[in-house]
Amino acid sequence: MLSMSAEIILEIEDLEIDLLRRGGPVSIVRGVSLDLHRGQRIAILGESGAGKSVTARCVAGILAERRFTVRGSVRVEGVEFARRTRKQLRPHRGKVALIFQDPTRTLNPSMRVGRQITEALVHSGTDKRAAEQEAIELIGRVGIADPEQRYHNYPHQLSGGMRQRIVLAIALALKPDILVADEATTSLDVTTQAQIMRLLSGIIDETGMAMVLITHDVALAASVADDILVMYAGKIVEQIPAIDVISSGEMPYTRALVSAVPAMAEGSELPVPIPGIPPDPAALPGGCPFHPRCSVVLERCHEEEPPLLGLGDRRAAACWHAELRSLSTAAAISQGAR
Amino acid sequence: MTMASLTPEESPPDSPRGDTVLEVRGLSQEFAVRSPKGGLRKAHVSALAGVSFSVSKGETFALVGETGSGKSTLARAIIGEPAPKAGQIFLNGTETTTLRGPALLASRRAVQMVFQDPFTALDPRWTVEQLVCEPLQVHHAGTRREQLMRVREILSQCGLPPGRYLERYPRDLSGGECQRVAIARALAISPDLVICDEPVTALDVSIQAQILNLLAELRDRLHLTYLLIAHDLTVVKALSHRVGTMYLGKLCEVGGTATVFERPAHPYTTALLSAVPPRPGFKAPTEPIILSGEVPSPLNPPSGCRFRTRCPIAQPVCAEVVPEAQEVGRGHSVMCHFPFEIHDVVASRSTAAI
Numbered sequence: 261m262l263s264m265s266a267e268i269i270l271e272i273e274d275l276e277i278d279l280l281r282r283g284g285p286v287s288i289v290r291g292v293s294l295d296l297h298r299g300q301r302i303a304i305l306g307e308s309g310a311g312k313s314v315t316a317r318c319v320a321g322i323l324a325e326r327r328f329t330v331r332g333s334v335r336v337e338g339v340e341f342a343r344r345t346r347k348q349l350r351p352h353r354g355k356v357a358l359i360f361q362d363p364t365r366t367l368n369p370s371m372r373v374g375r376q377i378t379e380a381l382v383h384s385g386t387d388k389r390a391a392e393q394e395a396i397e398l399i400g401r402v403g404i405a406d407p408e409q410r411y412h413n414y415p416h417q418l419s420g421g422m423r424q425r426i427v428l429a430i431a432l433a434l435k436p437d438i439l440v441a442d443e444a445t446t447s448l449d450v451t452t453q454a455q456i457m458r459l460l461s462g463i464i465d466e467t468g469m470a471m472v473l474i475t476h477d478v479a480l481a482a483s484v485a486d487d488i489l490v491m492y493a494g495k496i497v498e499q500i501p502a503i504d505v506i507s508s509g510e511m512p513y514t515r516a517l518v519s520a521v522p523a524m525a526e527g528s529e530l531p532v533p534i535p536g537i538p539p540d541p542a543a544l545p546g547g548c549p550f551h552p553r554c555s556v557v558l559e560r561c562h563e564e565e566p567p568l569l570g571l572g573d574r575r576a577a578a579c580w581h582a583e584l585r586s587l588s589t590a591a592a593i594s595q596g597a598r
Numbered sequence: 599m600t601m602a603s604l605t606p607e608e609s610p611p612d613s614p615r616g617d618t619v620l621e622v623r624g625l626s627q628e629f630a631v632r633s634p635k636g637g638l639r640k641a642h643v644s645a646l647a648g649v650s651f652s653v654s655k656g657e658t659f660a661l662v663g664e665t666g667s668g669k670s671t672l673a674r675a676i677i678g679e680p681a682p683k684a685g686q687i688f689l690n691g692t693e694t695t696t697l698r699g700p701a702l703l704a705s706r707r708a709v710q711m712v713f714q715d716p717f718t719a720l721d722p723r724w725t726v727e728q729l730v731c732e733p734l735q736v737h738h739a740g741t742r743r744e745q746l747m748r749v750r751e752i753l754s755q756c757g758l759p760p761g762r763y764l765e766r767y768p769r770d771l772s773g774g775e776c777q778r779v780a781i782a783r784a785l786a787i788s789p790d791l792v793i794c795d796e797p798v799t800a801l802d803v804s805i806q807a808q809i810l811n812l813l814a815e816l817r818d819r820l821h822l823t824y825l826l827i828a829h830d831l832t833v834v835k836a837l838s839h840r841v842g843t844m845y846l847g848k849l850c851e852v853g854g855t856a857t858v859f860e861r862p863a864h865p866y867t868t869a870l871l872s873a874v875p876p877r878p879g880f881k882a883p884t885e886p887i888i889l890s891g892e893v894p895s896p897l898n899p900p901s902g903c904r905f906r907t908r909c910p911i912a913q914p915v916c917a918e919v920v921p922e923a924q925e926v927g928r929g930h931s932v933m934c935h936f937p938f939e940i941h942d943v944v945a946s947r948s949t950a951a952i
Contacts, residue, residue: 307802308773405891419892420665449664449829451889454873458888476803479875520807522832530814530836533807537772 269437269470270296270319274332275342277314277323279541285329286542289315290494292332296438296470301461303473303481303502305517306491307538312474315491316440318342319472320358321349337437354384357431361443363423367415373426374399374411380433398429403459421452428456432463439464442474457484478521482506487574490514493539493549496568499576510577510585513550548580556581617690619790619823620676621652625685627668627675627847631897643896645671646682647847647904650923653791653840658817658824660838660855662831662870666893667844669827673793676825677709678702690790707737710784714796716776720768720783726753727764730782737787748786755819756782757812774805778812785816795827810836831874835859840929843867846896846904852923853930863926863937866905868944887944903935911936911943 277289289311296302304312317323319334321341334341336355360366368376377395382388392411399407402425415423424444431439441460445453461484464471475481481488482502490498490513498511509515519532536553539545545552551561560580568578571586627646646668653659661669675682678694687694694705710733713719720729727749734745750760756778768776777797784792797813798806814837816822828834834841835855842852843866851864862868869887889908894900900907906916913935921933 307804421892450831450873451664451870454875454886454888477875478803483875517803520804522807522810522830522836530811531807533811534804537774537805538802 266297266299268295269298269337270294270472271335272315272319272333273335275315275318275334276331277311277318278329279314280327280329288494288541289318292491292494292496294489294496296472298437298470299464299468300487301464301471301473301485303475303485303488304491305475305478305481305488305505305514307476307517309538309541310491311494311541312491313442316358316442316472316474319438320356320440321353322346322358354434355436356438356440357434357436358440358442359424359427359431359444361446363420363427364415366427367423369415372412372414373418374413377426377429377433380430384434386433395429395433398433399426401463402426402429402432403455421448421456424448424452424456425459428460436469438470438472440472440474443476444473445480446475446477453480460484476517478505478518490517493544494541495549495578496576497550497578499568499574501574504575510571510575510582511550511579512554512556512581516553516555548578617655618652618688619655619657619690620825621686621688622672622676623650623686623688625649625672625675625682625687627671627680628683641897644899645847645896646675647899648685649844649847649849650685651842651849651852653823653825655790655823656817656821657840658826658838660826660828660834660841661844662828662834662841663844664829664870664893666846666896668847668896669829669844670795671847672844673711673795673825673827676791676793677706677711703737707787708790709793710787710789710791711793711795712777712780712784712797715800716773716780717768719780720776722768724767725764726758726766726768726771726779729768729779730786733783733787739787749782752782752786753779755816756785757808758782772805773801774808777801777805777809781809781812781816785820785822788820791823791825793825793827796829797826798833799828799830806833813837831859831871843870846893846899848904848933850905850934851930851932853927853932857927857930861938861941863930863932864905864934865909865911865936865940868940869910887940903933911940 272292272294275289275292276287278285279288292315306312318330319341323330325345330342332342339352341349367373374395377398378391381391381394386394396407396411399410404410404422404425418426445456473481473485482505485502488500488502488505489496490511492513498509498514500509505514506518509518516534520534522531523529534553539549547563548561548566551557554561558580566578566580566583568576569583569586570576571582625646626648629643629645630640631643649672661672663669676687681695689705689708692705697705730749730753731745734748739745753760753763758775758778794813798809801809810833817824826834826838838855840853841855841858842849843864845866851858851862851867858867859871862871869889872886887910891908894907902918903916903921906912915935921935923931923933925931926937
């Protein structure tokens with residue numbers, strides 16, 4: 261578990277990202293702020309289109325500047341990443357490593373995997389001759405048997421799980437301070453997912469790297485992260501310690517996400533779908549963007565968008581109910597509303 | 599959306615419970631590949647090795663297992679694409695493996711599939727109406743007028759008001775809507791068996807829940823029979839009555855979903871269940887068992903029990919004798935020399951750790 265005294269290595273302040281398209285810019289990230297400490301694991305949870313991946317790409321400094329405009333500030337170890345060109349960021353980019361969902365598209369199919377790792381090692385300053393030895397060590401470290409042999413394989417000769425391990429080895433070769441895993445285990449089998457997540461936790465404990473896990477799987481987020489940030493329509497709508505997310509989410513959206521997961525409880529019950537679909541960022545509903553799908557709408561939800569309100573204990577929520585509840589002293593009703 | 603009621607508590611499969619829609623006996627499938635050693639010799643991948651099971655009317659039978667375990671190969675063998683190398687498939691009591699010509703076409707009408715990725719399953723240049731109508735045209739089901747009526751009927755049953763959707767193209771639809779169209783297309787000619795191959799894997803969580811509810815609702819309303827293929831065990835738990843675990847082309851455990859998930863007999867099923875991240879109200883049957891290594895190559899499967907190379911409780915006998923299916927409970931059978939022993943081993947390991 262993190263100690264709050266740990267050094268802050270990522271600081272995002274009022275990040276706003278617009279997607280430039282014909283017909284005008286569309287606001288897809290609308291004011292995200294967060295701090296990430298060394299060794300901390302956070303998960304960003306939300307449906308497709310919530311702005312999770314764009315935020316992650318901005319943190320990694322790989323947002324295509326022609327298609328997006330960025331306002332606000334993203335500082336990685338004090339270095340400003342927002343509003344910089346890709347070229348300006350090149351010397352700093354190794355600080356943040358990004359792993360995507362599909363390892364097949366991340367790896368170069370015509371290059372032996374070992375070479376792809378040494379390429380990253382050389383980029384982060386390892387001597388060319390030492391790089392091969394180190395790459396073999398990395399392949400072993402991410403849990404692949406016969407690293408010397410695998411070094412010479414092409415991606416197509418490896419299984420999906422092994423390819424994702426190679427991607428992880430490339431990411432680690434950069435000795436990043438922050439690892440961003442964007443749905444990195446979504447396409448893998450549960451058994452492989454468990455292996456890779458265990459491996460990642462081990463590496464984090466060892467190196468003090470911080471992790472940002474981007475996922476729509478509540479259960480995975482709860483089991484891996486320290487803290488969870490729930491995103492909806494380009495904003496953080498709830499911040500909550502991971503151990504509490506399943507039982508005591510404040511925001512109706514968080515609770516809806518939890519109930520949408522098929523439960524493994526006694527006597528099978530079907531998951532409860534969230535009605536409707538996520539809003540189109542170009543035409544957000546007025547007031548709270550979740551209100552058309554919310555089961556406990558107040559009058560106020562139609563009119564005014566709730567701010568993210570700190571609730572103490574590493575918790576915050578953007579919901580008028582949370583505000584009402586924090587105003588009233590009766591803590592007994594805090595679980596209610598359903 | 600209305601919640602469909604589920605009656606998962608299985609009447610055991612050995613008891614007579616209406617008609618058997620699908621019966622598979624000793625199904626094997628092999629593919630010729632170039633020998634990994636090079637040269638002109640051919641090698642054979644044994645993708646399915648003697649799989650037998652049956653599915654009754656109104657039942658949902660789920661197949662679980664890791665990538666490469668043969669789940670999809672089995673589904674494809676059932677629709678005859680490609681036809682299996684050995685074994686028999688009975689649909690409503692008729693053997694389909696020997697059918698040719700018009701009889702084969704007619705038998706295909708009885709089985710329809712829903713695939714994982716709805717975007718690639720639908721032709722982007724066709725409207726929803728054309729897409730859903732195609733199976734009716736292929737099988738000459740009714741007059742043109744009747745076909746169009748049927749398209750409207752099935753679309754509204756799948757939660758797509760025909761007035762708003764008939765003229766739209768897949769690109770105008772969200773992932774969930776596309777999957778609804780794909781389901782409507784599969785159901786248009788009222789098949790006896792619907793094979794759902796990872797029907798919600800490509801969808802967002804909230805949409806997953808919608809599609810799962812739709813599948814359950816349609817099943818109960820139209821008395822459908824599903825063969826569900828999924829690697830997400832929570833999906834299997836939510837939708838299926840019975841479950842079969844596949845490993846390297848073998849069906850290693852079959853039983854009622856509730857029974858198997860509560861107390862699996864096969865160490866592989868146990869490991870799969872223990873790998874599911876904790877969910878609301880779910881406790882894995884054991885401490886996590888992290889399987890080491892990868893699924894061995896089906897080119898050269900391990901001798902004896904195919905799971906022994908990754909099995910935490912393997913004994914010498916496992917390398918020598920192929921385990922036969924044995925009954926361990928009502929309608930619960932397992933191919934393992936040491937059924938249930940994994941639980942004792944894990945229990946003693948965790949007490950030893952204290």
